[in-house]
Amino acid sequence: MGLFRKLSKPFILLFVVTWDFGLFLLNVILPARKAGHVVPAGAPGHALNWPAYEPPTPTDSRSSCKGLAAFLRETRSLTPLMIQGPMLNALANHNILPHSGRGISFRTLNTTVRQCFNFAPSFCFFVPHFAADFLERSYWRDSFDLEELSKHNAIEHDASLTRRDAALEPNQSKPDIQLVEQLLASATGGTPEARLLTKKDLSAMLSRRRVESRRENEAYSEDRFHNGFGSAK
Numbered sequence: 001m002g003l004f005r006k007l008s009k010p011f012i013l014l015f016v017v018t019w020d021f022g023l024f025l026l027n028v029i030l031p032a033r034k035a036g037h038v039v040p041a042g043a044p045g046h047a048l049n050w051p052a053y054e055p056p057t058p059t060d061s062r063s064s065c066k067g068l069a070a071f072l073r074e075t076r077s078l079t080p081l082m083i084q085g086p087m088l089n090a091l092a093n094h095n096i097l098p099h100s101g102r103g104i105s106f107r108t109l110n111t112t113v114r115q116c117f118n119f120a121p122s123f124c125f126f127v128p129h130f131a132a133d134f135l136e137r138s139y140w141r142d143s144f145d146l147e148e149l150s151k152h153n154a155i156e157h158d159a160s161l162t163r164r165d166a167a168l169e170p171n172q173s174k175p176d177i178q179l180v181e182q183l184l185a186s187a188t189g190g191t192p193e194a195r196l197l198t199k200k201d202l203s204a205m206l207s208r209r210r211v212e213s214r215r216e217n218e219a220y221s222e223d224r225f226h227n228g229f230g231s232a233k
Contacts, residue, residue, distance in 0.1 A: 061101035
């Protein structure tokens with residue numbers, strides 16, 4: 001199975017890239033969906049109806065990228081600043097994925113993310129398939145716990161905007177409060193009453209974090225993939 005997985009990777013990547021480009025062309029040609037018709041009826045988020053937030057318990061599994069929105073809610077420091085936290089923990093916190101964060105099938109993750117966030121089906125297939133690969137499991141048959149996505153230099157990487165590097169803080173399930181506050185304070189968009197983080201703000205903060213991480217972490221690593229991955233987020 002391991003050999004088959006390695007040999008099939010280039011073909012799967014080519015398939016996903018071709019599929020994604022085809023979707024891009026269709027998006028150029030076809031009209032946009034009307035407001036209220038993006039999320040399927042009956043799916044979480046349809047007509048802006050979301051299940052209630054329920055904070056995780058100490059035994060629940062969560063990934064390294066804890067949603068900032070959930071963090072702000074828990075600490076009662078909600079601000080007008082608009083920011084989208086990483087989605088998987090948010091889906092579990094709202095019971096859209098299992099609240100325990102455990103035993104989630106890769107195929108279920110594909111469907112749930114596609115319905116809730118209207119991401120391209122090519123992306124929704126590729127990311128769970130990538131996770132299955134680095135966990136050495138089958139995308140088609142196996143499952144995972146959210147905390148397993150914190151495997152260092154798989155999806156989790158050094159120079160995060162909201163967490164100290166894994167070499168400095170092994171528990172990657174919670175954000176670093178100081179880094180979160182620095183990120184929020186860096187917002188320059190919007191108005192003084194309702195600040196917005198801009199692309200320029202995020203880019204500047206990411207550059208700052210990379211410099212800090214290189215200085216603080218002797219084991220700092222960042223290959224081309226994670227450089228691009230971190231910038232794309």
